[in-house]
Amino acid sequence: MNEMHEILLEFSAETRENLLEVEQALVQLEDDPSDVEQITIIFRAIHTVKGTCGFFGFDALERVTHVGENLLSALRDGALSLTKEMTSTLLELVDVIRRFMDRIEETDSEAGVDINNLPERLEILRQGKPLSVLRQAETVELEDDEVIEAKPEVVEAKSEVIEAKSEVVEAEAEIAEPPRPAPQRPPSAPSAPRVEPEPAPEHGEKKAARVKADAESVRVTTHLLDQLVTLVGELVLTRNQIVQRVEAHPDQVLTPASQRLNLIASELQEAVMKTRMQPLSTVFNRFPRLVRDVAQACDKQVQLEVKGGETELDRTLIEAIKDPLTHILRNAIDHGVEDTKRRAAAGKPEVGRVLVTAYHKGGFVNIDIADDGGGIDARRLKEKALSAGLITGDQLARFSEREAFALIFLPGLSTAGAVTNVSGRGVGMDVVRSKVEAIGGTVELTSTLGEGTTIKLKIPLTLAIVPALMIRCDGERYAIPQSNLQELLRFDPSDKDKQRLENIGGAWYHRLRGQLLPLVYLRHVLHPDQPRVDQSQVHQVVVLQAGEQNYGLVVDGVQDSQEIVVKPLDSLLQKLSIYGGTMITGDGRAALILDPVGIANQAALSAKQVRVTRQVDEASVTKGQILLLVGSMTKGRMAFPLSMVSRLEEFERDKVEVVGGRRSVEYRGEIMQLVNLSELLPERRTHHRHGVIDVDSLERLSVVVHSNGARNIGLIVGQIIDTVEEDTRTRGRPSRDGVAYTFVQDGHITEFLSLQSLVEKAEPDFYEAQ
Amino acid sequence: MSEKQLCAFWVGDYLFGIEVNAVQEVVRGQIETRVPLSSHVIRGLINLRGQVVTVVDMRRCLRFSEDERQQSVYVVLLHDSGTLSLYVDKMMGVLKVSDEQWEKPAEQANQVAQTFIRGVYKLSNQLLFLLDLDKVVRAAS
Numbered sequence: 001m002n003e004m005h006e007i008l009l010e011f012s013a014e015t016r017e018n019l020l021e022v023e024q025a026l027v028q029l030e031d032d033p034s035d036v037e038q039i040t041i042i043f044r045a046i047h048t049v050k051g052t053c054g055f056f057g058f059d060a061l062e063r064v065t066h067v068g069e070n071l072l073s074a075l076r077d078g079a080l081s082l083t084k085e086m087t088s089t090l091l092e093l094v095d096v097i098r099r100f101m102d103r104i105e106e107t108d109s110e111a112g113v114d115i116n117n118l119p120e121r122l123e124i125l126r127q128g129k130p131l132s133v134l135r136q137a138e139t140v141e142l143e144d145d146e147v148i149e150a151k152p153e154v155v156e157a158k159s160e161v162i163e164a165k166s167e168v169v170e171a172e173a174e175i176a177e178p179p180r181p182a183p184q185r186p187p188s189a190p191s192a193p194r195v196e197p198e199p200a201p202e203h204g205e206k207k208a209a210r211v212k213a214d215a216e217s218v219r220v221t222t223h224l225l226d227q228l229v230t231l232v233g234e235l236v237l238t239r240n241q242i243v244q245r246v247e248a249h250p251d252q253v254l255t256p257a258s259q260r261l262n263l264i265a266s267e268l269q270e271a272v273m274k275t276r277m278q279p280l281s282t283v284f285n286r287f288p289r290l291v292r293d294v295a296q297a298c299d300k301q302v303q304l305e306v307k308g309g310e311t312e313l314d315r316t317l318i319e320a321i322k323d324p325l326t327h328i329l330r331n332a333i334d335h336g337v338e339d340t341k342r343r344a345a346a347g348k349p350e351v352g353r354v355l356v357t358a359y360h361k362g363g364f365v366n367i368d369i370a371d372d373g374g375g376i377d378a379r380r381l382k383e384k385a386l387s388a389g390l391i392t393g394d395q396l397a398r399f400s401e402r403e404a405f406a407l408i409f410l411p412g413l414s415t416a417g418a419v420t421n422v423s424g425r426g427v428g429m430d431v432v433r434s435k436v437e438a439i440g441g442t443v444e445l446t447s448t449l450g451e452g453t454t455i456k457l458k459i460p461l462t463l464a465i466v467p468a469l470m471i472r473c474d475g476e477r478y479a480i481p482q483s484n485l486q487e488l489l490r491f492d493p494s495d496k497d498k499q500r501l502e503n504i505g506g507a508w509y510h511r512l513r514g515q516l517l518p519l520v521y522l523r524h525v526l527h528p529d530q531p532r533v534d535q536s537q538v539h540q541v542v543v544l545q546a547g548e549q550n551y552g553l554v555v556d557g558v559q560d561s562q563e564i565v566v567k568p569l570d571s572l573l574q575k576l577s578i579y580g581g582t583m584i585t586g587d588g589r590a591a592l593i594l595d596p597v598g599i600a601n602q603a604a605l606s607a608k609q610v611r612v613t614r615q616v617d618e619a620s621v622t623k624g625q626i627l628l629l630v631g632s633m634t635k636g637r638m639a640f641p642l643s644m645v646s647r648l649e650e651f652e653r654d655k656v657e658v659v660g661g662r663r664s665v666e667y668r669g670e671i672m673q674l675v676n677l678s679e680l681l682p683e684r685r686t687h688h689r690h691g692v693i694d695v696d697s698l699e700r701l702s703v704v705v706h707s708n709g710a711r712n713i714g715l716i717v718g719q720i721i722d723t724v725e726e727d728t729r730t731r732g733r734p735s736r737d738g739v740a741y742t743f744v745q746d747g748h749i750t751e752f753l754s755l756q757s758l759v760e761k762a763e764p765d766f767y768e769a770q
Numbered sequence: 771m772s773e774k775q776l777c778a779f780w781v782g783d784y785l786f787g788i789e790v791n792a793v794q795e796v797v798r799g800q801i802e803t804r805v806p807l808s809s810h811v812i813r814g815l816i817n818l819r820g821q822v823v824t825v826v827d828m829r830r831c832l833r834f835s836e837d838e839r840q841q842s843v844y845v846v847l848l849h850d851s852g853t854l855s856l857y858v859d860k861m862m863g864v865l866k867v868s869d870e871q872w873e874k875p876a877e878q879a880n881q882v883a884q885t886f887i888r889g890v891y892k893l894s895n896q897l898l899f900l901l902d903l904d905k906v907v908r909a910a911s
Contacts, residue, residue: 234820526806571851582822590815
């Protein structure tokens with residue numbers, strides 16, 4: 001029994017996957033009815049379901065899929081051409097099969113699934129008649145106005161239709177029954193042998209392909225994966241403790257063992273994290289159907305375009321954004337895209353467009369949902385917010401357009417003129433925002449009246465492990481996610497940096513590159529009852545991005561960066577919005593993760609304080625030297641003065657000679673030694689997550705040529721990133737030997753290398769040999 | 771007549787008990803991390819083999835003097851809200867109590883203590899107060 005249940009679950013999982021494919025193919029087919037490939041896909045999927053049903057003895061499901069298959073077969077052979085009615089009814093077939101799967105998963109039996117009069121309708125369509133035939137039959141018998149109104153296309157109103165229809169089944173049976181056996185059976189009977197041999201080999205091929213895929217992949221419950229992730233997280237922390245300990249007390253046996261443990265744990269962690277990644281297409285694939293249904297319900301024409309479905313995201317995050325995305329999409333069609341008439345009047349193409357784009361950017365997955373609809377009237381939005389009592393008239397007058405658009409995310413605000421079937425019930429964008437923010441993402445709306453609306457979601461790549469900066473405040477350590485980190489500053493208001501600190505209206509600001517950066521003293525936020533921080537002392541500032549605004553968080557001290565395993569906040573602490581979670585430090589202590597948005601709110605970093613951020617004199621900024629930014633073989637970021645670089649080169653691998661373990665290349669008529677910059681630096685623990693690139697596996701080597709005036713040496717790097725201007729105030733303490741200091745560039749901790757000492761490590765006499 | 775096993779511990783002069791099934795373990799000497807801005811009854815967070823557990827100070831809950839605390843121990847429990855640790859003075863052990871000894875909360879406990887208990891078991895030489903974890907959790911959040 002139990003084994004049977006397992007098999008049935010497998011059947012339903014497989015069927016659901018097939019149904020997704022069918023759904024997509026159907027919607028695509030509607031756009032291009034000549035696409036025979038799509039019909040073949042649909043036919044094959046439905047055929048597979050039917051075939052398996054027979055095996056399990058699910059007669060009712062077999063019957064309904066059989067009729068569906070007949071219709072599809074006629075479509076495939078070109079005997080019929082696809083109508084909207086057919087698409088709708090076939091989509092209904094998909095829904096019905098899903099209901100069967102629900103039932104089978106729960107009870108191991110197919111009994112009790114309401115299939116409506118779907119087989120009859122499919123059959124009428126197969127006979128090439130419109131469904132109105134059925135309706136005529138209904139009206140003859142029932143003379144019921146309601147039934148005439150109930151269109152089968154209206155998916156939303158289905159539940160009402162079902163009752164009306166089931167009454168009709170018997171009535172129609174008498175009329176439809178007599179002609180059915182006669183014309184139906186003969187064509188289908190000879191068509192059966194004609195059809196079967198054709199898909200059979202294809203089917204066989206697919207089977208073979210699937211068998212092969214099966215051998216390489218197995219189904220694993222997500223629960224088990226989650227468990228693995230937790231365990232690996234713990235393993236990594238334990239590894240850190242052991243490695244730290246062994247480093248402090250080197251031991252002939254333990255040291256190599258701990259190094260191996262270090263490596264293995266890193267690789268294991270990386271592999272396990274990969275199992276959580278899924279392409280966004282798992283959500284996106286549902287969109288065509290959704291858009292079609294909603295568009296029909298709203299009586300609009302909408303074309304959906306999806307890009308970047310291959311972008312991968314942590315499974316739990318995908319799950320979390322499914323609903324918000326669906327909601328945004330519904331909104332885009334219901335409120336965004338205008339109906340055909342209005343579009344024509346506005347001189348737009350009749351068919352509205354909704355474009356969903358996903359892409360990686362700055363450590364986030366970005367998803368943009370853009371429509372070319374009517375856009376949002378910022379003025380009307382403000383009026384609505386005012387009448388709903390969400391803002392005061394005073395605030396309203398000061399609001400910029402972007403601030404006005406942010407109003408749409410407030411609870412209780414809907415711009416829909418009327419509450420429609422699809423959306424506009426007042427639960428909406430506020431829920432979207434809270435769901436997105438709950439997973440560390442942000443959502444932003446921009447709109448141009450008459451041209452359309454774009455909603456941008458920014459989702460972190462993964463929840464579980466994030467790089468973070470450790471800071472100190474009042475004797476405790478806290479973590480700040482690096483994704484919020486802009487840069488680190490250090491200035492001394494008692495001395496030359498005096499003019500950098502400004503007090504405007506009781507709030508403190510820091511002058512940074514011509515801008516005023518609002519300052520938040522973490523001590524004041526966390527310990528409001530303690531004495532205020534002495535403003536004249538040295539300021540350690542962590543510049544954070546919270547939503548759309550930047551602010552400087554003044555902390556007691558900045559420590560190193562770490563990869564941390566984020567643990568959720570205990571429910572007892574949940575209402576403390578200044579914390580985003582908890583973690584365990586390398587030395588085994590619990591620590592809190594700060595939430596930059598929550599802190600900004602707690603500090604009442606008011607809109608006023610943000611707005612004061614005005615342009616100030618550009619000249620007050622010190623100019624630093626120009627740095628070359630490179631990526632290391634461990635995917636970390638490093639920099640050194642551009643003045644120490646004589647050229648940037650790329651060498652083919654086969655040009656590189658390896659003699660006695662040393663790489664060299666012929667360069668400008670002489671032999672130049674190549675050294676891997678990463679090999680000159682001691683292994684850094686915080687990099688354990690990243691895979692190390694094997695230099696020998698690269699087709700081309702990126703090389704920075706450094707010269708002593710007479711001789712050259714080539715430094716192999718992972719990639720050349722950019723040149724940037726050095727900001728002399730952002731220095732953090734060095735992370736390891738060969739590093740002069742660390743700083744933050746574009747949200748990445750970057751190591752400023754002591755290039756000279758590193759070169760001397762590789763070639764002790766390099767600078768003497770002039 | 772039904773019997774129950776309670777895990778009993780001291781807070782000041784009071785003996786408290788909770789269902790033994792709710793108790794995961796008892797640990798000592800943990801390093802605590804403070805949680806600024808949290809309720810004052812929360813002492814902080816501890817790392818329990820990779821799990822971060824919130825510690826609720828029972829003396830603070832009951833408004834007993836903290837100066838009189840001579841020893842302490844962490845009782846780690848499973849509650850609907852997750853894993854939770856009570857910071858108490860001393861373990862007493864596991865006690866069997868029967869319904870016959872049960873009484874609704876009365877004037878035996880001081881007023882503050884009364885708000886955190888579900889009732890009292892009258893032992894031969896001692897009163898055992900059955901702790902209401904939901905109320906403790908509510909006070910802490």
